[in-house]
Amino acid sequence: MTPLLSARGLTKSYRRQSLLRSHPPRQVLSEINLDIEPGESLAILGRSGSGKSTLIRQLLGLEKPSAGSVHFEGRDLRQLSQAERKEFRRAVQMVFQDSIGAVNPRHKVGRIIAEPLRHLTSLTSEQQKARVAELLSSVGIDPADASKFPGQMSGGQLQRVCIARALATDPRLLVLDEAVSNLDILLQGEIIDLIHTLRQKTGMAVIFITHDLRLVRLLCERVVVLKAGQMVEMSPVDDRLDLTSQEGRALQDAVLPATPR
Amino acid sequence: MTDKTLSSPIRDHGHHGSTWRRLPLVLALTVVVVLLSAALFAPWIAPQDPNLVSLADRLKGPSAAHWLGTDHLGRDILSRLIYGTRMSLGSVILCIALILAIAIPLGGAAGFIGGRLDQGLMRLCDGMMTFPTVVLALFLIGALGTGLVNVIIAIAISHFPFYARMVRSVVMNLRSKDYVLAARVCGAGRTRLFIDHFLPSIAAQMVVLASLDVGHMMLHVSGLSFLGLGVETPTAEWGVMISDARQFVFSQPMLIVLPGLCLLFSVMAANILGDALRDRLDPNNQTGHHH
């Protein structure tokens, strides 16, 4: 089976410029090889600054890698035709960490969710409206809220709006960039349940980016540990998840106790 | 040492305030409406031909025939003020249109494309911004020649760097926003991205900047006309009127005061509106009251 998305020798470095001298480029990702199979749920685990977000930006084609390549169903992202590119965008969607920053404050909820429909599908505006209503109720928001502005909704509701937007084109892969860990504990539970239900219903693949091992255990089948831009471990996730790399152990030890000692 | 309450001052935003606090805004709006209608309907409103010379009636005080009196050539002041509105407002609107036509593509390209283009354009803007706008405008008029059209071009060129920089900073600021990335994930191309997500923010900033600048540009047009570089003498324009009235400053002070007051009120109205617009168009200020 061809992997849905794969990275080959993916490397990214950023050039830093200051007024007087040029610094050596800083390498943020080095030689990442990774396959995402259809329907699987993969966690990318790492502390802040480990290159998780950079990796995702490359995988989604939002930045050009310095070396290596990303392939969507075996085709290099750089060589996709216009139509294939649309297909890629329909198939791979993302939910950002900061829901408030991820929606345009000037647009109403309905328009926000319809954005991928406008760009990537040929639905009429009536059909788009119907789809938006359907999506809103599938994430547990009153379809009437489509006429609200983001400023009128809470952070948890907005995160649901972002999930609805990402689901609009029935993606085969959903990337969640720390989309749960910064919510309050009650909302975390709700969003986790929501993602569970959605996966059961649609069978889509999920990439979960997080620093919280508890979420990995709850939601993922496979985990990749990143440290300083390098992949240091890849393990299956089971009940007794035991990470072996030093970084993996450190992240595991940092998990807070469930109950007071 | 004992403090019964822990209070912080209640602050409120302008547009929620009482009628009293809204008074300046209401007055400013009234002034703008009056000016706009004066400009649009001048031929119907003005009681007389603004250029009708009647040497028999020169330097008269207010009367039934001439409500605000006449000038040194016996022309009706009220009519000249009304026609002057056309000149002032018209030239300022042209100025702003020209500025936006230059600044949005330049600033947008600098912010979007970045790199050398950005560096080059911004150094050019910085260079131009080091000159006071009047000095730069005078220099350009020296090069282009006098006349209202050249004055408008000169003012536009001396002001556009401020706008271009603003456009660029809005674009740079938005470019790294998650919602712009999200729009790209949603398949928005560059043009759609610009129209859907950048232009509204740019427009909001431009409207505010422009409304704060309207008064200042009016002063420029009038000032340059006063110096004899813009509108030519017989045409009714506030700056020209003030210039013409200089010789009669002691005998007929109203000749200077009236166009001066027109300038003052329009500049103030423009600034008050600009402030109000800035508060209004900031999306962070609008929570929970939309229609």
Add this chain to the structure above:
Amino acid sequence: MLTSDISTPRTLEIRGLSVCATRRGHHIDLVRNLSLTLNTGEILALVGASGSGKSMTCAGAQGVLPPGVISPHGHVLVDGVHLAPRALRGRLVSTVLQNPRSAFNPVRTMFDHACEVRRVAAASPAGDKTAVREAFLEVGLEDADTVMDLYPFEMSGGMLQRVMIALAILSGAPFIFADEPTTDLDLIVQARILDLLSGLVARRGLGMLLVTHDMGVVARLATRVAVMEAGQIVEEAPVADIFHAPRHPATRALVAAHLKLYEGAIA
């Protein structure tokens, strides 16, 4: 270390605190007639869902409410003596905030910030360098002299949070209000900061009010827990009782949501 006229305070009491937002004429209650007592040597966790009023309690007691929010009632007593918020801040109560990056002035070095805190605490400038070095070392900033000359943008979130804690030490205040001190940090840094805070409270006998939504942090750190819902404290109990015998529905919901994260795990 203490420079205030009260020698070593034992308790800080918030009494009858109300906080409300005024929006277009009508009031919205954020905190309603709340009272709580914080003793030195303990960590009192103030927990609740977002919007339950935990942060507003913290800000209200210190008189640092955001614009449009007022506190019509309430006072703070230290060892039974009424104190104005101004007399509390930086002298008797120091704060550790959620977002360390926005809490520092971007154009001033860490040393400048430390000196500012020492001026409020009325310490003499002569001892600045030594005292700051000591405090930085205490919070685990091993290269203290280098850190002193750094600007906020040159530091990571974890380092900034350590400096903020060092500033709390430097103020000499016996009470710390920590508002979501580790929410923006990754788990490894979070674990270290929590260790640091608990060590500090134990060593220096401080009293800490810990505002958080993360029951894991509560389990790790707190001695006593107050649960808030809709601006009121609905349950207050020792930490073990909160986890093992929660009484109020709000507490139960929080604990259940928290334990769900550990389902199937050997923690």
